Amino acid sequence: xxxxxxxxxxxxxxxxxxxxxxxxxxxxxxxxxxxxxxxxxxxxxxxxxxxxxxxxxxxxxxxxxxxxxxxxxxxxxxxxxxxxxxxxxxxxxxxxxxxxxxxxxxxxxxxxxxxxxxxxxxxxxxxxxxxxxxxxxxxxxxxxxxxxxxxxxxxxxxxxxxxxxxxxxxxxxxxxxxxxxxxxxxxxxxxxxxxxxxxxxxxxxxxxxxxxxxxxxxxxxxxxxxxxxxxxxxxxxxxxxxxxxxxxxxxxxxxxxxxxxxxxxxxxxxxxxxxxxxxxxxxxxxxxxxxxxxxxxxxxxxxxxxxxxxxxxxxxxxxxxxxxxxxxxxxxxxxxxxxxxxxxxxxxxxxxxxxxxxxxxxxxxxxxxxxxxxxxxxxxxxxxxxxxxxxxxxxxxxxxxxxxxxxxxxxxxxxxxxxxxxxxxxxxxxxxxxxxxxxxxxxxxxxxxxxxxxxxxxxxxxxxxxxxxxxxxxxxxxxxx
Amino acid sequence: xxxxxxxxxxxxxxxxxxxxxxxxxxxxxxxxxxxxxxxxxxxxxxxxxxxxxxxxxxxxxxxxxxxxxxxxxxxxxxxxxxxxxxxxxxxxxxxxxxxxxxxxxxxxxxxxxxxxxxxxxxxxxxxxxxxxxxxxxxxxxxxxxxxxxxxxxxxxxxxxxxxxxxxxxxxxxxxxxxxxxxxxxxxxxxxxxxxxxxxxxxxxxxxxxxxxxxxxxxxxxxxxxxxxxxxxxxxxxxxxxxxxxxxxxxxxxxxxxxxxxxxxxxxxxxxxxxxxxxxxxxxxxxxxxxxxxxxxxxxxxxxxxxxxxxxxxxxxxxxxxxxxxxxxxxxxxxxxxxxxxxxxxxxxxxxxxxxxxxxxxxxxxxxxxxxxxxxxxxxxxxxxxxxxxxxxxxxxxxxxxxxxxxxxxxxxxxxxxxxxxxxxxxxxxxxxxxxxxxxxxxxxxxxxxxxxxxxxxxxxxxxxxxx
Numbered sequence: 001x002x003x004x005x006x007x008x009x010x011x012x013x014x015x016x017x018x019x020x021x022x023x024x025x026x027x028x029x030x031x032x033x034x035x036x037x038x039x040x041x042x043x044x045x046x047x048x049x050x051x052x053x054x055x056x057x058x059x060x061x062x063x064x065x066x067x068x069x070x071x072x073x074x075x076x077x078x079x080x081x082x083x084x085x086x087x088x089x090x091x092x093x094x095x096x097x098x099x100x101x102x103x104x105x106x107x108x109x110x111x112x113x114x115x116x117x118x119x120x121x122x123x124x125x126x127x128x129x130x131x132x133x134x135x136x137x138x139x140x141x142x143x144x145x146x147x148x149x150x151x152x153x154x155x156x157x158x159x160x161x162x163x164x165x166x167x168x169x170x171x172x173x174x175x176x177x178x179x180x181x182x183x184x185x186x187x188x189x190x191x192x193x194x195x196x197x198x199x200x201x202x203x204x205x206x207x208x209x210x211x212x213x214x215x216x217x218x219x220x221x222x223x224x225x226x227x228x229x230x231x232x233x234x235x236x237x238x239x240x241x242x243x244x245x246x247x248x249x250x251x252x253x254x255x256x257x258x259x260x261x262x263x264x265x266x267x268x269x270x271x272x273x274x275x276x277x278x279x280x281x282x283x284x285x286x287x288x289x290x291x292x293x294x295x296x297x298x299x300x301x302x303x304x305x306x307x308x309x310x311x312x313x314x315x316x317x318x319x320x321x322x323x324x325x326x327x328x329x330x331x332x333x334x335x336x337x338x339x340x341x342x343x344x345x346x347x348x349x350x351x352x353x354x355x356x357x358x359x360x361x362x363x364x365x366x367x368x369x370x371x372x373x374x375x376x377x378x379x380x381x382x383x384x385x386x387x388x389x390x391x392x393x394x395x396x397x398x399x400x401x402x403x404x405x406x407x408x409x410x411x412x413x414x415x416x417x418x419x420x421x422x423x424x425x426x427x428x429x430x431x432x433x434x435x436x437x438x439x440x441x442x443x444x445x446x447x448x449x450x451x452x453x454x455x456x457x458x459x460x461x462x463x464x465x466x467x468x469x470x471x472x473x474x475x476x477x478x479x480x481x
Numbered sequence: 482x483x484x485x486x487x488x489x490x491x492x493x494x495x496x497x498x499x500x501x502x503x504x505x506x507x508x509x510x511x512x513x514x515x516x517x518x519x520x521x522x523x524x525x526x527x528x529x530x531x532x533x534x535x536x537x538x539x540x541x542x543x544x545x546x547x548x549x550x551x552x553x554x555x556x557x558x559x560x561x562x563x564x565x566x567x568x569x570x571x572x573x574x575x576x577x578x579x580x581x582x583x584x585x586x587x588x589x590x591x592x593x594x595x596x597x598x599x600x601x602x603x604x605x606x607x608x609x610x611x612x613x614x615x616x617x618x619x620x621x622x623x624x625x626x627x628x629x630x631x632x633x634x635x636x637x638x639x640x641x642x643x644x645x646x647x648x649x650x651x652x653x654x655x656x657x658x659x660x661x662x663x664x665x666x667x668x669x670x671x672x673x674x675x676x677x678x679x680x681x682x683x684x685x686x687x688x689x690x691x692x693x694x695x696x697x698x699x700x701x702x703x704x705x706x707x708x709x710x711x712x713x714x715x716x717x718x719x720x721x722x723x724x725x726x727x728x729x730x731x732x733x734x735x736x737x738x739x740x741x742x743x744x745x746x747x748x749x750x751x752x753x754x755x756x757x758x759x760x761x762x763x764x765x766x767x768x769x770x771x772x773x774x775x776x777x778x779x780x781x782x783x784x785x786x787x788x789x790x791x792x793x794x795x796x797x798x799x800x801x802x803x804x805x806x807x808x809x810x811x812x813x814x815x816x817x818x819x820x821x822x823x824x825x826x827x828x829x830x831x832x833x834x835x836x837x838x839x840x841x842x843x844x845x846x847x848x849x850x851x852x853x854x855x856x857x858x859x860x861x862x863x864x865x866x867x868x869x870x871x872x873x874x875x876x877x878x879x880x881x882x883x884x885x886x887x888x889x890x891x892x893x894x895x896x897x898x899x900x901x902x903x904x905x906x907x908x909x910x911x912x913x914x915x916x917x918x919x920x921x922x923x924x925x926x927x928x929x930x931x932x933x934x935x936x937x938x939x940x941x942x943x944x945x946x947x948x
Contacts, residue, residue: 037890071888270883393884403872410865
């Protein structure tokens with residue numbers, strides 16, 4: 001019983017690792033993710049548009065199958081997990097073999113190997129030692145770093161390059177797993193949210209896209225935000241000056257712009273939007289004394305009280321950016337600075353009576369004439385908010401590491417060829433001494449074929465030179481080699 | 482042997498006649514353009530440079546095609562000379578635009594097209610000089626011509642970069658994308674050549690050509706309207722942009738009679754595949770002859786449809802089903818229809834080239850084994866580039882939107898492209914797929930690339946609105 005369960009496990013494990021399974025899984029991923037780009041997806045598309053695009057029955061069906069949110073559906077995640085498992089299984093099943101190949105290179109080829117190798121050549125030689133040292137030199141020059149292999153009854157030469165290329169595929173697969181791991185970590189522990197701040201405001205509350213409000217262990221404060229435009233009026237740059245506060249202390253400051261976030265404690269703040277709040281930041285006024293010559297400029301914020309002279313104060317009670325009057329009341333029509341009205345309250349110790357001053361004067365509400373000061377609006381500085389995208393992606397470092405490793409792995413897979421060359425002195429059937437040279441490459445075999453031929457030619461010509469040098473040393477100068 | 486003899490017997494005179502004619506045509510067009518330029522007094526702006534490039538690409542395309550048909554070696558010399566000059570003009574346009582904008586020209590679809598045409602011209606020359614694939618200009622030049630024509634219609638002013646695009650990573654991302662896609666295009670062309678060298682039957686190419694064109698025209702005719710018109714996106718000539726009814730909803734105008742015309746073309750391009758199917762049953766060789774004649778006829782009809790479409794789309798105002806009043810349209814509003822028709826003509830022409838000059842082609846191209854290997858090698862270049870392109874895009878998105886992967890359609894399709902090529906590599910390396918199967922896979926891969934590049938931009942919504 002136990003054995004059969006064991007064999008079932010084994011079977012599943014082997015099936016997972018089979019190339020066929022891998023390809024089928026990949027095809028499924030392709031089909032389903034293609035479906036996810038054709039069918040409108042839920043959080044990105046608003047509800048109205050979904051209802052316009054699909055009939056209620058179809059929509060219900062799509063929703064039921066999670067086809068309106070393919071990339072977060074349980075079956076899609078299951079599929080990606082299966083892909084990961086398949087990669088793991090395939091790697092574990094094949095890796096030991098590759099590792100053996102890598103860690104224990106085959107250095108002295110036996111006779112059957114020598115016969116079966118496609119690229120080999122036999123060169124007649126006089127002396128084993130001389131031939132091997134010539135070959136050694138040629139291989140050295142070609143960058144192989146050859147080594148002498150000495151066995152009980154034979155000695156030979158072995159040279160190779162880029163042995164690491166044998167493991168490249170595993171490096172690529174491992175990097176893919178690393179990327180997946182990062183993605184999973186982010187799916188489980190990461191979050192995204194949004195924060196809106198005006199100048200001077202601070203918060204540690206973030207409204208995430210999903211789930212309940214999150215409180216950060218620190219606060220962010222906006223010390224200023226703005227927009228710069230091109231000459232044609234289109235936006236060039238948005239910026240916000242942010243400060244990170246912990247226990248009331250500023251720990252970090254940074255001006256963020258689009259493409260350059262503030263990072264603190266693994267939480268990143270991105271410049272996402274910028275706009276008017278519809279609230280006033282500062283109202284610049286000219287206050288002129290009604291019965292005197294005194295005139296001065298004041299800048300007043302909402303709810304702020306400023307002294308005009310020793311006896312008189314003014315307070316900005318209300319500011320309406322776009323006002324309408326109805327039934328003796330003032331209403332705001334919009335948040336745009338279209339038709340502004342300001343409500344000032346002037347208080348004087350002499351009269352002891354607060355007076356309502358409206359700019360512009362609104363009949364029925366204003367007591368402008370009784371005020372000891374007359375006011376003239378000079379400038380309106382509106383408050384702007386800066387919208388910050390907040391994200392926490394603890395897994396992203398695994399992703400970037402995976403990307404780098406994958407780049408290296410792919411370079412090894414495609415551009416580094418494991419080339420091996422052997423040279424063995426042998427005796428042929430007639431007892432003649434020959435040098436057997438053989439070589440193999442794990443890819444780019446056509447290029448290798450060419451290169452191998454060159455190597456052999458070089459060895460041959462060098463051998464001839466050395467043979468001639470030995471035999472005809474005295475006359476070589478006359479013969480002109 | 483007879484083929485070789487025939488090519489060699491071609492009198493030198495006929496060879497030079499065409500060269501002289503093309504040369505005179507180019508000179509005449511340049512002269513006319515020069516007169517206009519002198520009047521406006523602005524010699525080296527990018528529209529003039531592009532016009533010059535267009536003239537030379539047309540000259541080169543004609544000569545490449547003539548070379549494909551006659552095999553006269555002198556054509557190829559002048560064709561590559563013409564390509565060189567065209568490339569020089571395009572380079573000037575790129576440099577000028579870069580200088581004017583102060584950033585590399587990757588920001589709008591206009592600039593992307595400019596870079597695409599540039600890369601294409603460079604690749605043509607590289608493939609010709611380095612790999613000896615001489616006929617490749619027959620394929621690439623017409624594509625370059627369509628690119629330049631489309632550029633004439635698109636908004637050309639230098640746009641200031643919106644904040645999200647002000648990033649070095651964007652340039653890295655786009656450069657890698659262009660390189661990767663160009664490598665994919667090359668692998669596709671090589672795979673097609675492999676199929677020619679691999680003794681794939683000419684009839685099979687006939688069926689494939691016919692199927693491709695049928696699919697293209699069925700796609701175009703999805704906009705067929707009741708009274709024989711064809712819906713085309715409306716175009717605002719002042720703004721040089723499409724007209725939108727509301728966010729993401731385009732306004733369509735109906736060009737009368739164009740629908741009938743294209744329906745006729747569809748019938749003509751469908752005829753060869755019907756005849757092919759009957760031939761499969763009856764093995765009557767005359768059917769194939771008729772089918773080949775039908776291809777020839779379909780080319781004439783397609784050219785007529787193209788002219789009709791070009792003339793109607795340029796001039797006049799049309800009614801719309803969605804709004805009152807008359808609206809204009811333009812070729813730039815409907816790159817799909819334009820490239821569909823041009824693609825159809827072009828594939829049919831290539832088929833005829835194959836039908837008539839197969840032996841010459843086979844002689845000129847490298848051997849099947851060699852092509853198979855080069856195809857694999859180009860994919861071995863394309864795949865790491867694709868990987869890095871996706872990675873650079875993810876890194877940029879992370880810096881800009883705070884998320885490295887958001888499954889938007891362009892991202893998803895880039896991943897699908899990557900998976901398709903990953904599949905190719907696995908099958909080749911572990912299963913030893915060679916030859917036909919590998920070539921089909923390379924063709925499929927390029928189809929996915931094209932969809933990612935064009936299809937996603939025009940058909941599916943997403944973040945990649947800039948390109």
